[in-house]
Amino acid sequence: xxxxxxxxxxxxxxxxxxxxxxxxxxxEIIPHAQELEHADxxxxxxxxxxxxxxxxxxxxxxxxxxxxxxxxxxxxxxxEIARGWMSVSGVINTHFIVAYMVMQHGTPEQKxxxxxxxxxxxxxxxxxxxxxxxxxxVAGIRTRxxxxxxxxxxxxxxxxxxxxxxxxxxxxxxxxTDLGAPKAHQNLTTxxxxxxxxxxxxxxxLTIPGKIDKMxxxxxxxxxxxxxxxxxxxxxxxxxxxxxxxxxxxxxxxVGRVNVAARACGISIRAFELAIAYAQQRETFGKPIAxxxxxxxxxxxxxxxxxxAHAMMVKAARLKDxxxxxxxxxxxxxxxxxxxxxxxxxxxxxIHGGYGYSKEYEIERLMREAPxxxxxxxxxxxxxxxxxxxxxxxxxxxx
Numbered sequence: 001x002x003x004x005x006x007x008x009x010x011x012x013x014x015x016x017x018x019x020x021x022x023x024x025x026x027x028e029i030i031p032h033a034q035e036l037e038h039a040d041x042x043x044x045x046x047x048x049x050x051x052x053x054x055x056x057x058x059x060x061x062x063x064x065x066x067x068x069x070x071x072x073x074x075x076x077x078x079x080e081i082a083r084g085w086m087s088v089s090g091v092i093n094t095h096f097i098v099a100y101m102v103m104q105h106g107t108p109e110q111k112x113x114x115x116x117x118x119x120x121x122x123x124x125x126x127x128x129x130x131x132x133x134x135x136x137x138v139a140g141i142r143t144r145x146x147x148x149x150x151x152x153x154x155x156x157x158x159x160x161x162x163x164x165x166x167x168x169x170x171x172x173x174x175x176x177t178d179l180g181a182p183k184a185h186q187n188l189t190t191x192x193x194x195x196x197x198x199x200x201x202x203x204x205x206l207t208i209p210g211k212i213d214k215m216x217x218x219x220x221x222x223x224x225x226x227x228x229x230x231x232x233x234x235x236x237x238x239x240x241x242x243x244x245x246x247x248x249x250x251x252x253x254x255v256g257r258v259n260v261a262a263r264a265c266g267i268s269i270r271a272f273e274l275a276i277a278y279a280q281q282r283e284t285f286g287k288p289i290a291x292x293x294x295x296x297x298x299x300x301x302x303x304x305x306x307x308x309a310h311a312m313m314v315k316a317a318r319l320k321d322x323x324x325x326x327x328x329x330x331x332x333x334x335x336x337x338x339x340x341x342x343x344x345x346x347x348x349x350x351i352h353g354g355y356g357y358s359k360e361y362e363i364e365r366l367m368r369e370a371p372x373x374x375x376x377x378x379x380x381x382x383x384x385x386x387x388x389x390x391x392x393x394x395x396x397x398x399x
Contacts, residue, residue, distance in 0.1 A: 004303055005269055005310040007076060014073050017058075021080045024049060029084030037085065037365050040211075040218040042167065046088055050081075050121075055092060057119025060099055064115035071255055072317040075262040079313070082266025083273075086369045087219040089263050094163045096259065097252045098125030098172045101190070105239045105248045110192065114170065123194075126168035128159040128225055129249055138246065139184040143175040143227060145191065145242075151234045153177070155191070155205075155227040165223030166199050166208050173225070174249050177242045190238040190245035193230075199223075205230030216368030254330050255320060256377045261313040261333040264341035264373045268306045271341075271366050275302060275348035282353075295351060302344045309337035328390035335383035338373040345370040 010018075028049055036043050050056065059074050060066025074096060082089040099118050102110055117123040129138055143157025155175055162171065170192060177189040193206065201207045207226040214222060234240075238248055276299055279290035289295045312333040319326035345366050349356040356363045374380055 004272070004306050005079070005265065007072075007310075007314055010076075014069070014076070017067075017069070017073060018076055018080060020053065021055075021077050024053065025080055025084035029081070029088060033085035033088075034359075034362060034365060037087065037218050038359060042221065043085070043088055043091070043219050046085075047091055047121075050088070050092065054119075056095060056121035056124070057099075059096060060103065060115050060119040064111065065119040066115070070317075070321045071258060072314065072321055075258050075313060075317045078259055078262040079266040079269070079310070082263040083270045084266075085219070086263055086267055086372075087217055089259075089266065090163050090217065090220040091167075093256065093259050093263070094127050094168070095125040097256050098127050098170060100255055101127070101172055101238060101248055101252045102192070104251060105190075105244070106192075107240045109235070110238070110240075114192070118170070123170050124164065124168045124197075125170045125172065126162050126164040127172040127249070127252065128162050128165075129174045129253075130159065130161045132158060132160050132224075134160070138174070138249070139188075141174060141176050141188060143173075145175045145177045145189060145232065147177075148231075153191075153232045153234075153236075155230045155232055157227050159225040159227075161212075162208075162223050162225050163220060165225055166211070166221045167197050168195075169197055170194050171225065172238065172249075172252070174245045175227075177245075179243045181243060185246040186243055188245040188249075189242040190248050191232050191236050192238055193232065193236065203230070215371070216365070217372045253377055254327055257330040257334040257383075258313060258316050258320065258326075260373055260377045261309065261316065261330070261337035264334075264337035264370075265306070265310050265313055267366055267370055267373070268302075268309060268337070268341045268344040271345045271348035271363065271370075272299075272302045272306055274361075274363050274366075275299065275351045278355075279351055289351070298347050298351060302347050305340040305344050309333070309340045312336055328387050328394075331378075331383040331386040331390075334377060335380050335387070339380060341373055342370045 054067055057066030058069050062068040078089045102114050145153040145155045173191050173193055174188055176187055179187050181187045195202045199208050205228050209224050212222045279295050280288050282289050316326050316329040316333040319329050349363050349367050352363050355361050
C-alpha cells in the first residue's frame with residue numbers, strides 16, 4: 001500500500017470494495033487506456049466489467065437492488081478509476097448524479113421504475129443543464145416545456161455538453177416552465193427523459209447529434225441534445241411538481257463537485273506515480289534524476305498537493321454523508337483538487353522531458369485530460385463565488 005491518499009476509518013466493506021476496484025483498474029483499465037483513448041473508442045468491455053462489479057448501483061439502496069454505499073465510498077472508487085483512465089469515471093459519474101437525484105427527489109413510482117434498472121446498469125443516466133451560449137448562467141435557460149391540455153408537455157430547445165449523451169438511456173434535463181414565479185430559477189423543472197442509446201432522432205422530437213470532438217476526455221461520448229416538439233408526460237417531471245428543478249439540479253451538482261474532485265485526485269495520483277517512477281529510472285550526469293535536488297523538490301511538492309486535495313475531497317464527501325450542507329467544502333475540494341491536478345500533471349510532464357510529449361507515454365494523455373476538470377461542474381471562478389458567498393454569510397458582522 002502506498003503512503004499517499006490513504007483514508008482513515010474505512011469499514012471492512014469499503015476496504016474490500018476499493019481493493020477490488022484497484023485490482024480491476026490495474027488489470028483491465030491501465031493496460032488498455034492508451035490504445036482506447038487514442039482511438040476515441042468507447043470502453044465497452046471495461047464498462048461491462050464495472051457492471052459486473054456492481055459499480056453502477058454502488059450508492060443505490062439495497063431495497064432497489066444496489067449496494068447502498070456512501071458518497072465517500074463512491075468518491076474513493078471514482079478516484080481509483082480516474083487513476084486508470086478519467087473517461088471511465090465519466091461514464092459512471094453522470095449515471096451516479098441522476099441516480100442520486102432520483103433517490104433524493106423522485107416520486108415513489110419513479111424510484112421503483114428507475115432505480116432497480118439503474119443499479120443493474122440496464123438504464124444509464126446523463127444529466128443536462130447547459131445550453132449553447134449559456135455557460136454558468138443556469139437561470140438563463142431557454143429550452144421550454146409548454147403545458148398541454150392532457151397534462152403533459154411539449155419541449156423545444158437545444159441542450160449542450162451532455163456526457164454520455166448517446167450511450168445513456170435516461171437524461172435528467174433542466175428546462176424552463178413558465179410558472180409565473182417571481183425569480184427565474186423558480187421557473188425551472190427537471191424532466192426525466194427515457195430514450196434508446198444511439199445518435200440521430202432516437203425518439204420523435206428528440207435528436208442526439210454526433211459526438212463533439214475534444215482535445216481530451218475521449219472514449220466517452222459528449223453530445224448536444226435537441227428537443228423539437230418532444231412530448232413529455234406529467235410523470236416525467238422529477239418529483240412530480242414543476243418548478244423545483246433548480247434546487248434538484250444544484251443538489252446533484254453538489255455531489256458532482258465531490259466527484260470531480262475525486263477524479264482530479266485520481267489523475268494527480270497517477271501523474272505522481274509516473275513521475276516518481278521515471279525519475280528513478282532516467283539518469284543524467286551519472287545518477288538518476290530523482291537524486292538531483294531540482295527534481296526531488298518537485299516530487300515533494302507534487303506529493304503534498306496530492307495529499308491535500310485528497311483530504312479536502314474526503315471531508316466534503318463525509319459532510320454530505322452526514323446530512324450536512326457541504327456547498328462550501330465541495331466547492332473548496334473541487335477548486336483545490338482541479339487546480340492542483342493541472343499543476344501536478346504539468347510537473348510530471350516536465351520531469352518526463354521530451355518523452356512527455358510523445359504519445360507513447362501516458363503523461364501525454366493526462367496532460368489533455370486535466371484541463372477538463374478546471375471546467376466540469378463549474379469553473380474555478382464559479383467555485384470561488386460559491387465559497388466566498390458561503391463564508392460571508394457564515395462570518396457576517398453582527399450589527
